[in-house]
Amino acid sequence: MATTITKPETLFGKRVRRQEDPRLITGTALYLDDLKMPGMHHACVVRSPHAAAKIRGIDTSAARALPGVAAIFTGADVTGLGAVPCAASIPGLRVPHHHLLAQDRVYYVGHPVAVVVGTDRYIARDAAELVEVDYEPTAAVADPEKALAAGAPAVHPEWPDNVAFNFHQEGGDTEEAFRQADVVVRQRITSQRLIPTSIETRGVIAEWRAGERSLTLHSSTQIPHLLRTLVAGILGMPENLLRVITPEVGGGFGSKLNVYAEEALMAYIAMKINKPVKWVESRRENFQATIHGRGHVDYFELAALRDGTILGLKLKLIQDLGAYHQLLTPVIPTLSVLMMPGLYRFKNVNADVVGVFTNCVPTDAYRGAGRPEATHGIERMVDMLAQELKMDPAEIRLKNFVHADEFPYGTATGLTYDSGDYAKPLHKAMAEAGYEQLRREQAAARAEGRLVGIGLSTYGEICALGPSIALPAGGWESATVKVEPSGKVTVLTGASPHGQGEETTFAQIVADELGVPMDDVLVVHGDTAVVQYGIGTFGSRGTAVGGSALYYALQDLKAKMKKFGAMMLGTEQVNFSGGYCVDEATGKSVTFAEMAVAAYHAKKLPANTEPGLVATHFWEPPNFTFPFGAHLVVTEVDRETGAIEIKRYVCVDDIGRIINPLIVDGQVHGGVAQGLGQALWEQAVYDESGQLVSGELTDYALPRASRMPWIESSHTETPSPVNPLGVKGVGEAGTIGCSPAVVNSVVDALSPLGVRHIDMPLTPEKIWKLIEGARA
Amino acid sequence: MKQTLTLTINGKSYSDEVEPRLLLIHYLREVAGLTGPHIGCETSICGACTVMLDGMAVKSCTMFAVQAEGRSVLTIEGLAQNGKLDPLQEAFWNEHALQCGFCTPGMIMTARQLLADNPSPSEQEIRHGLEGNLCRCTGYQHIVNAVKAVAKAGGA
Ligand code: FES
Numbered sequence: 001m002a003t004t005i006t007k008p009e010t011l012f013g014k015r016v017r018r019q020e021d022p023r024l025i026t027g028t029a030l031y032l033d034d035l036k037m038p039g040m041h042h043a044c045v046v047r048s049p050h051a052a053a054k055i056r057g058i059d060t061s062a063a064r065a066l067p068g069v070a071a072i073f074t075g076a077d078v079t080g081l082g083a084v085p086c087a088a089s090i091p092g093l094r095v096p097h098h099h100l101l102a103q104d105r106v107y108y109v110g111h112p113v114a115v116v117v118g119t120d121r122y123i124a125r126d127a128a129e130l131v132e133v134d135y136e137p138t139a140a141v142a143d144p145e146k147a148l149a150a151g152a153p154a155v156h157p158e159w160p161d162n163v164a165f166n167f168h169q170e171g172g173d174t175e176e177a178f179r180q181a182d183v184v185v186r187q188r189i190t191s192q193r194l195i196p197t198s199i200e201t202r203g204v205i206a207e208w209r210a211g212e213r214s215l216t217l218h219s220s221t222q223i224p225h226l227l228r229t230l231v232a233g234i235l236g237m238p239e240n241l242l243r244v245i246t247p248e249v250g251g252g253f254g255s256k257l258n259v260y261a262e263e264a265l266m267a268y269i270a271m272k273i274n275k276p277v278k279w280v281e282s283r284r285e286n287f288q289a290t291i292h293g294r295g296h297v298d299y300f301e302l303a304a305l306r307d308g309t310i311l312g313l314k315l316k317l318i319q320d321l322g323a324y325h326q327l328l329t330p331v332i333p334t335l336s337v338l339m340m341p342g343l344y345r346f347k348n349v350n351a352d353v354v355g356v357f358t359n360c361v362p363t364d365a366y367r368g369a370g371r372p373e374a375t376h377g378i379e380r381m382v383d384m385l386a387q388e389l390k391m392d393p394a395e396i397r398l399k400n401f402v403h404a405d406e407f408p409y410g411t412a413t414g415l416t417y418d419s420g421d422y423a424k425p426l427h428k429a430m431a432e433a434g435y436e437q438l439r440r441e442q443a444a445a446r447a448e449g450r451l452v453g454i455g456l457s458t459y460g461e462i463c464a465l466g467p468s469i470a471l472p473a474g475g476w477e478s479a480t481v482k483v484e485p486s487g488k489v490t491v492l493t494g495a496s497p498h499g500q501g502e503e504t505t506f507a508q509i510v511a512d513e514l515g516v517p518m519d520d521v522l523v524v525h526g527d528t529a530v531v532q533y534g535i536g537t538f539g540s541r542g543t544a545v546g547g548s549a550l551y552y553a554l555q556d557l558k559a560k561m562k563k564f565g566a567m568m569l570g571t572e573q574v575n576f577s578g579g580y581c582v583d584e585a586t587g588k589s590v591t592f593a594e595m596a597v598a599a600y601h602a603k604k605l606p607a608n609t610e611p612g613l614v615a616t617h618f619w620e621p622p623n624f625t626f627p628f629g630a631h632l633v634v635t636e637v638d639r640e641t642g643a644i645e646i647k648r649y650v651c652v653d654d655i656g657r658i659i660n661p662l663i664v665d666g667q668v669h670g671g672v673a674q675g676l677g678q679a680l681w682e683q684a685v686y687d688e689s690g691q692l693v694s695g696e697l698t699d700y701a702l703p704r705a706s707r708m709p710w711i712e713s714s715h716t717e718t719p720s721p722v723n724p725l726g727v728k729g730v731g732e733a734g735t736i737g738c739s740p741a742v743v744n745s746v747v748d749a750l751s752p753l754g755v756r757h758i759d760m761p762l763t764p765e766k767i768w769k770l771i772e773g774a775r776a
Numbered sequence: 777m778k779q780t781l782t783l784t785i786n787g788k789s790y791s792d793e794v795e796p797r798l799l800l801i802h803y804l805r806e807v808a809g810l811t812g813p814h815i816g817c818e819t820s821i822c823g824a825c826t827v828m829l830d831g832m833a834v835k836s837c838t839m840f841a842v843q844a845e846g847r848s849v850l851t852i853e854g855l856a857q858n859g860k861l862d863p864l865q866e867a868f869w870n871e872h873a874l875q876c877g878f879c880t881p882g883m884i885m886t887a888r889q890l891l892a893d894n895p896s897p898s899e900q901e902i903r904h905g906l907e908g909n910l911c912r913c914t915g916y917q918h919i920v921n922a923v924k925a926v927a928k929a930g931g932a
C-alpha cells in the first residue's frame with residue numbers, strides 16, 4: 001500500500017486539447033450519413049414550390065413506375081398520426097394542426113407533401129421529380145407586419161387576423177416612469193430572419209425490428225431523449241420500444257433542438273416497408289424546411305432623465321412565427337421580454353408581444369434564441385439615448401449598471417440575476433482597446449473626413465436553461481458515473497453535445513474529482529438505450545447543468561468509495577484525494593483500482609452498502625445563470641463603396657469560472673462569427689409571394705475566413721453561485737454581445753452624417769445609400 | 777449504361793462499375809466506403825467534400841466519378857502514416873481548430889494545398905486560401921492559428 005502520494009495537478013482551468021478530436025481529424029467519426037444498414041432504402045421528400053396553395057390532387061403513377069421505387073406516401077397516409085409537437089404553453093395560443101405531410105393545403109415553400117422511397121438516393125430523387133402535384137396557388141403573406149394589416153391573406157383560413165397569440169408582461173409602473181422622463185427615445189428595430197446553417201444538414205435513419213416490435217431512430221439531433229418521447233407520441237408506440245441514437249452531429253445551433261416531421265415520417269415508413277430507411281436533407285431543403293431564427297420587428301421607447309438615468313422601457317414586439325409552431329416557436333419572443341432590462345437598474349418594463357403567422361418556414365431557437373434580439377434592442381436604444389444626451393456610450397452604461405453589491409438582483413421582468421460586476425468587463429475592454437486613445441484617433445480621422453466608429457455593447461444573457469419551471473419538458477440534467485472493475489471510468493450524460501467538447505470538459509471534471517488520468521475517462525452520450533433520460537444540449541446548459549449533475553454524481557460515488565476505503569484500511573475516517581483513500585492517522589492508503597476491485601468482487605462489504613460503483617444524479621438548477629460582458633468594435637466605412645472594415649474586435653466575456661480556456665475561446669469565436677453574420681451579411685429573404693429568394697448557400701452570405709476580423713477575446717471570472725462548478729455557460733455569449741456592438745460602431749461612424757439607426761444586415765448597398773442620402 | 781472506373785484512393789486501387797452521372801463525392805462515400813469527405817451542399821460552395829486529385833485540392837461534388845478515371849485521390853483518411861498524424865491534423869488538434877468537425881476533413885485538405893502553394897503565408901493569405909471552405913462553428917480563428925503553426929514548423 002502506497003504511503004507517499006503526490007496529488008495530480010488539477011485540470012480545471014487548463015487548456016487541454018480535446019478527447020473527441022482524434023476521430024474527427026482522421027475522417028473516422030461517424031455522422032448520420034456515414035451510417036449504412038443492410039437493405040437500407042433512401043427517402044426523398046417532395047416539397048411545395050408555393051407559399052400558399054390548395055392541393056387539388058397528387059399523381060404518383062409515373063414515380064411508382066420507376067424501377068427501384070419501393071413506396072410513396074402522401075398526406076392521406078398520415079392523417080391519423082399525431083402532429084409535429086409544440087411544447088409552448090402560452091394562454092390562448094392558437095395551434096394549427098401540424099400534420100407530418102400536407103393535407104389539402106400547403107402553407108410555405110418547402111412544406112412536405114409526399115415522401116418517395118427508393119433503393120438508392122438517385123432513384124429516390126428521380127422519382128420525386130416524377131410526382132405530379134396539382135396546386136391551386138392562393139394569396140400568401142411573408143411579412144409579419146403586412147400579415148397583421150387588415151385584409152391580408154390569411155395563412156390559416158380559420159384565423160383571418162394571422163395572430164397566433166398575444167402576450168403581455170410588465171413590471172413596475174411604466175406610465176409613471178414615462179411621466180417623469182426628461183427624454184424619451186423611440187425606434188423601430190428589426191432582427192432579421194436568419195438561417196442557422198449547420199454545415200451538416202439534418203438526417204434520419206429509421207430501423208424497424210418487426211420481431212421485437214422495436215424501432216431505432218438515428219437522428220442528427222440535439223435532444224435524443226425528448227425526440228424519443230415525442231416521436232413515440234406521434235406514432236402511438238410505446239416509448240420503451242423506441243430507441244434514439246444520436247451519431248456525431250455536425251453542428252446544430254438550435255436548429256436541431258426540435259422534433260421534425262421527417263423524424264416521425266422515417267420511423268413510420270420503416271415500419272411500413274419493413275426496411276431501414278435513410279433520409280438526408282439537401283442544403284436547399286435545409287434552407288426551406290429547417291427552422292429559421294430571429295424574425296423580429298420591435299418598437300422601442302426608452303425613457304430617461306437628462307443625466308442619463310434610464311427610467312423605463314416600452315416594447316411592442318412583432319414575432320414572425322412562420323406557418324406553424326415547431327417545438328419552441330412561440331416561446332422564443334417571451335425570452336426576449338425577460339431579457340429586456342439588460343444589465344441596467346431600471347425597474348419599469350412594459351412589453352406586448354404579438355406572434356404572427358406568415359407563409360414562411362417556422363422560426364424557432366437559433367443561437368441566442370430571443371436574447372440576441374433583446375440585447376440588440378436595448379443596446380441600440382442605450383446608444384441612441386447617449387447620442388440624444390450627448391453622453392459617452394460607456395459613461396451612460398456605467399451610470400445605469402446594476403451595482404456589484406446588489407446581487408442577487410431582482411429585475412423588472414421577474415428574474416433574479418445570480419452574480420455580476422458589470423463595470424469590470426467594460427473597463428477591461430476599454431483598457432485593452434485603449435478607449436481614450438481610440439476616441440482621439442477618431443476625432444483626428446473625422447477631421448480628415450474619414451468615417452471611423454467605435455461601438456460598445458454590454459450584454460447580459462440568461463443561460464444554463466434552466467429551472468424546470470421555465471422549460472416545458474424539464475430543465476434539469478442527468479449524469480451517471482460508473483467506475484468499472486478495472487478502475488476505468490464511464491460517464492453517461494443526458495446532455496447531448498455536438499461540438500461543444502464536453503467529452504473533454506467532463507473528463508476534466510472527473511479527473512479532478514476522482515484523481516484518475518483523463519484518458520481513463522470515457523464520456524458517453526446520445527443513445528437512449530445506454531444513457532438515462534436527459535434533456536439535451538442547448539441554451540448554454542451543457543456544462544452548467546449537465547456538468548453540475550456530473551459533479552454531484554461524483555460526490556455520491558466518492559462517498560461510496562470512501563466507505564470501501566475505510567473498510568479496507570480498518571478505520572472510520574479516511575480522506576479521498578488524488579485517486580487514493582488515506583487514513584490520516586496511519587498514513588496508510590488504498591488505491592482507486594483496489595477500491596474498484598473490492599466493490600465489485602464484494603468479498604466483504606461495508607455496513608449497509610451494496611456492491612458496485614455506480615452513481616446517478618439528476619440535478620435541478622435552482623436558477624438560471626446570467627453571464628455578461630462587453631464587446632468593443634472599431635470600424636471604418638468606405639465613403640465611396642459603403643464597405644465596412646472591422647479594425648478591432650475586443651471582447652471581454654464573464655461566463656463564470658472557466659474549465660477549459662481553449663474550448664471557451666472557440667465558443668466565443670464561433671459565437672462572434674454568427675453575431676457578425678447577422679450584423680453584416682446574413683438574411684433569409686422571402687419575396688412578396690413567399691418565395692425564399694436566399695434559397696441556397698450561393699445566396700446566403702455566411703461568414704468566411706477572409707471576412708472575419710481577428711477577435712481579441714479575454715475574460716473576467718465572476719463565479720455563479722447557482723451551481724457547484726461556478727460556471728455560467730458560454731455557447732451564446734459571442735453571438736449576443738456582437739451584433740449591437742457592430743451596429744453601434746457603424747452608426748457612430750456615420751453619425752456625423754446624421755445617421756441614428758440602421759437595421760441589420762449592414763450591407764454596403766444600404767450604407768452607401770445612407771452616405772449618398774446625406775450628400776444630397 | 778454503367779462504366780468501369782479505375783482509380784487509386786489513398787494508395788489503394790479501386791475498380792467499380794458506376795453510372796456516368798455519379799458524382800465523385802458519392803462514389804467516394806457510397807461505393808468506396810469512405811467517411812472522411814463530407815457533403816455540406818453538393819453545389820460546390822461549402823468545401824466539406826474537398827479531396828486531393830493528383831495533388832490538387834478539388835471539391836469532389838463538382839465532378840463526376842468517371843472524370844477521376846486513372847487518377848489518384850488523397851482524402852483525409854490517407855494523411856496519417858503508420859498511425860502518425862500529419863502535421864496539419866496534429867495542429868488542428870492542438871489549436872482546437874474544430875468543434876463539430878464536419879468541415880474539418882475538407883478544411884485540412886484545402887490547408888494542405890494552401891501550404892503547398894505558399895509555405896509561409898501571412899494571416900491574410902491564409903484567410904484567402906481558406907475562403908472556399910465554410911465553417912459554422914469556429915469563427916476560423918483557431919483554423920488560421922493551426923495553419924500558421926504548421927507553416928512555422930516548416931510545412932505540411
Ligand atoms: S459538398 Fe462539395 S462543396 Fe459543399
Ligand code: FES
Pocket residue numbers: 199250251499873874875876877878879880910911912913914
Ligand atoms: S467545426 Fe463545425 S463546421 Fe467547422
